[in-house]
Amino acid sequence: MLSSSARLLRLLSLLSSRPSWTCTELAERMEVTDRTVRRDIARLRDLGYSVDSEAGPWGGYRLRAGSRVPPLILDDEEALAVAVGLREAALSDALGGDQAALSALLKLRQVLPRHIADRLGDLDDAFVRLPGPDGPQMRPGLLLELAVACRRRERARLSYTDGEGRTTVRDVDPYRLVHAARRWYVVARDVARGQWRTFRADRIDRFQPTGHPADLTDPPDPAQLVSRNIANGPYPLSATIRLPLPMREALRLVPATIGTHRPDGPDATVIDIGGPDPDGLARYLLTLGSPLRVLQPDSVRQALERHARRLAEENAAQGQTRKACVRAFPASGCPAGPCPGAECGP
Known part of the structure; x- marks a missing residue:
């Protein structure tokens, strides 16, 4: 037979697992009498847990939020999830201050069972966080x-x-x-x-x-x-482009924090993107590596054409140089080393 403390923990775990239990269901699960269940419910209430009861054949016991924070009962996975969440909150400053999250994490780690603490330590050893710019500071609370x-x-x-x-x-x-x-x-x-x-x-x-x-x-x-304000708010220039991609694929290529998306049929997406100037926007569009059409303004379309033409001319000139090297050094080969281009051949 379980001790009274272990029985209370078991009862609390059952009450937390679903919205409502009848007294008979609890008694069967815990292998005790209905009278013992009612007595243990009264003890939980004395400890600060708010347990509502409803009479009748369809009534039962319900655990609800109380006026103060009583002890929590977490299983292994729940405890690990809470610890990882507190760790990320403390490191990212997502709540406007890391002190509360860090304090809660330290308290939790002190009472974690050894096997859960070891798993959390394994995660700490495996995680690598790249340093980035300091996030904005927000007043705690x-x-x-x-x-x-x-x-x-x-x-x-x-x-x-x-x-x-x-x-x-x-x-x-x-x-x-x-x-x-x-x-x-x-x-x-x-x-x-x-x-x-x-x-x-x-x-x-x-x-x-x-x-x-x-x-x-x-x-x-x-x-x-x-998303729209982040993408276009701080920039003096905005361009509208059309990608021959469905909305989901276009969002992977151009995140919502960079552009404002709207579908143009099932297989294309129109995106508004902000930028500092036509050249800056053109350079960004070239990095997408996807066919696209600039709908407006003309200045961005012309800048994109200039950059694309310059790249094509540069690569065409490089090919001509490689061919000249092969003709000039037929025996010893190009002094610049092996040629990766398909244009250089015997």
Whole structure:
């Protein structure tokens, strides 16, 4: 027979595994009497777990969120998943500050069973993280404040600094949070302008709910709005191209953070891409390695033609040079070494 502590852990695990259990089902699973189940339910409530009960033949016990955080019961895979998630949050600063994630990870690792801690250590040894640019710093706790305002549909007042360093105070109706390109964005309606906007969370200096209901009439697609603003917002020039590829393949070639996509029939995609100037856009388009057509503007189309013509002329000139080398050095061969080109032959 299980000890009372082990029985409580078993009961808690069962209650967590599905929405509802009858007393008889729990008693059968735990091989105890109904009276023991009811007594153990009362003990769980004393420990801080909120267990609801419903009388009748269709009633039962349900575990719901409580007013404080009681001990958690995690299986091996769940504990490992939580530890890996905390590790990534601490390393990436995705929550606006790594201290809370790091503190939680250290506490969790202290109580992990040895075999789970060893698996986490194996992951630590195998993972390699390339150093990259420092991500934007966001005030700790801000992400939760933004999420609460979105869920409550509550208007808020924020102090925001734009990319040019100008700070403004404005009322917004928060709608959704979007994480893209190592940054958090708030999709909200600018009340004064009556427009849907995106705000970088790391540029929000102060955020204060006003207590007034938000007006979320006709909201946009949050992910599409953020993608479009990232792709075209900071650039002075925008080009429209057509790829002879279905939408899914075009997204793999040109990510949503670089261009705004729309299908042009089942086998083609039209993309709007921003860039610094025609030459810069032309150079990027050449790196795609795919047939494409520049729909607009003419300046980008002409720049692409110039770059493509220059590449073709350079390679044609290289071929002529190789042929001349073979004719000039028929016995000893080209002094530059073996020729990789098909043009150089006897």
